[in-house]
Every structure is written in structure tokens, then in C-alpha cells.
Amino acid sequence: MPNNLTDFMEKWAGTNDGLSLYDVGVATKAVHDIVQNEDRTTALVANTFWQSYLNSDAFARDAMKLGIDPAATLLHEALVVPHGVNRYSLLLTAPNVTYGEPRTYIVDVDSYCLREGWQRAMEKRVKKLESVGKEFRPFQMLSYFRLEDRVASEAMQGQPFTVVAVNTYKDELTSVPSPIASVSISGSAGPGSSTAGAVVQDHAHRAGVTAAAHAIPKNASISIAGQGASLVSRDDIYTDSCFLEVNPPPQAKPTNGPLTLAPRSNEPVFFEGMTSGSQSTRVVAYNHELPYLDPYLQQTVRTEQVTALGDSGSALLDTNDYIIGFAYSRSGPQAPAPYSSWIWANAVFNKHNLSVY
Secondary structure, three states, X not given: OOOOHHHHHHHHHOOOOOOOHXXXXXXXXHHHHHHOOHHHHHHHHHHHHHHHHHOOHXXXXXXXXXXXXXXXXXXXXXXXXXXXXXXXXXXXXXXXXXXXXXXXXXXXXXXXXXXXXXXXXXXXXHHHHHHOOOOOOOOHHHHOOOOHHHHHHHHOOOOOOEEEEEEOOOOEEOOOOOOOOOEEEEOOXXXXXXXXXXXXXXXXXXXXXXXXXXXXXXXXXEEEOOEEEEEEEEEOOOOOEEEXXXXXXXXXXXOOOEOOOOOOOOOEEEEEEOOOEEEEEEEEEEEOOOOOOOOOOOOEEEEOOOOOOOOOOOEXXXXXXXXXXXXXEEOOOOOOOOOEEEEEHHXXXXXXXXXXX
């Protein structure tokens, strides 16, 4: 098995170099002038391309040629995996792919299909957010200047965009019973532990912490560092998250809140878990829809495999003290490569209407 998702994609997507996506054309240069960061512009451009392609007729055509069901495949998370020099390939999970036998192809799509795909993507976002009572807020840096459709077309000039489809597989959650924890629970399920994430407040100005929902059984008694806490809200399906009220809240280092741009390729990040202690790692993949939020999809960031049982809920921060994600799971035995999975932090903040305390 490859050491990580980067190595896996190098093997199956090829090692041909790409061009710098932040200045491959007029539109991408304009985005860079706004973002003022080469790596973040590159991630944004790559994700714009993949969002456009996956919502186009071209993807449905290509998927069927490859022998995979496009609709069934998109029920699973699509991950952008940076690798090599300026390459941003897509990792898909398809139900009928055999373990150890990935299927792959290089995307060939015209500008019209990409523009059409982008419009579909935007329309889907509006409908999904309206269905849960949320207002759609386009990413202003792109939408205001009407650059989206041109960005995707220009990106095609920069590199061979490759799709790699692998078998479905299950992750291993990162919380188990333990005698000590930052977030401790007791009840019918017995004692257990996980790690508190961010110190936050909700719209009613109640202070507390985020935590992993899978680590907290329903109707359990909860304590944070020995202090009683109460469950305010939880989401078991898409963000695997809880907001726990505790007064006074734990001491915390200042942060800049959740990251609202896609993370950079190989971005250095760090976390502190109850089991693993202080650890540093790097981003190796991320959800293709970022920075947009999808209320009906579990959006994650992947790092090298660094989490352990009991680290669930811990916050992953970048070097600028933005919260990127919260520890969720580790790769299982049939995953294409080892990784740790982190729920996108901005999705958690949005779900529970939170802000940094």
C-alpha cells in the first residue's frame, strides 16, 4: 500500500508536470490579484474546475465509459488530491470498482460543458441551502467579477486533469472508551472519551466547545475536564458534531476562526489530541466543493495518518491559526492509502451557528 494519498495518486494519475494554475490565463490571474496568495488561488482554481466538470454532461458520459455509475459515485465524497508538480487529480469512490484495481482516465471536456456544469453546480447549491433555511452566499471573489466559467476553461490549459476511481471502503472512527479525556461521557453506553475542539459561542451567546457526535452517545452525562456540560445541538449525519455548553468555558488559545478558502496543497497543519498529543502533519486531499458548503454532504480534509483512538473532535489548525477541520476518522484496511479524515470546520460552525468565543 502507498504511504499516503499523494503517493497513491502519483502511481495511478501519472507524474507529468502541470503549469501554475494561478496564472495560466487572464481569469486565473484576476483571481490571484484578488486572493493575493498563489497556493490558495491554485486550490480555488482546481476546485472550480472539478465542480464544473462533475456537474457537466461530460462527467456522466465519461463515467459510463469507465463502467461506473455517475449518480451512485457522487453519493460519495470526491477528493482533490494534489501531487507531483502542479497536479490536482480527483479521487472518486465507486461501488463497482474492485479493491486494488483502480480505474482512471484523463478528462477531455470543452468550455461549453464546463460553463454548463458550473451553472448547474450553483443552482444545486441554492436549492440545497434553501431547503434547510440557509441563504446562499456566493464566494464573492469569484462571483462579483464573473470569473467562474472562464477559470474552469483556463485551468484545462494548465495540466492533465485525471480521475481515479477506487472501491468503496469504510473508515475507522477515532474514539473509544478510555479512563481519561478532555470530553468525558457516561451513561448507558458506559464511560468514553474524545477531544474538545474549538471554544465557541452560539447565536444565543452561550459559551462552550465543539465535539465529535460519534463520541457522545445520546442521553449521556457529559463533562469537560471534569466540569459538567450540556448538549445544545448535534448533527450525527453530515458534520459529526456537537455544541456543548459549559460555563465557564475552558481556557483556549486565540484563533482566527474557521478557514473559508480551500486549504493549500501540502499545507502544514497541527493539532493536539488526547491520545496523540501535539502533532504536525500536512494536507494531502480535500473535498472538491470547498470553499462552498453542502448541507447534504459530509465535507472533509485529509492529512497523513496521524490521529489515534481518542483524538475525535480535536481541531486541526494551519500556521495562520485558522481552524481547518475536526478529527473524524482514519482510513480503514481497504482504503487506497493511509490518511486521517477531518470534518470541514466551517461546515460545523455553520451547522450550529457558532462563532469563536
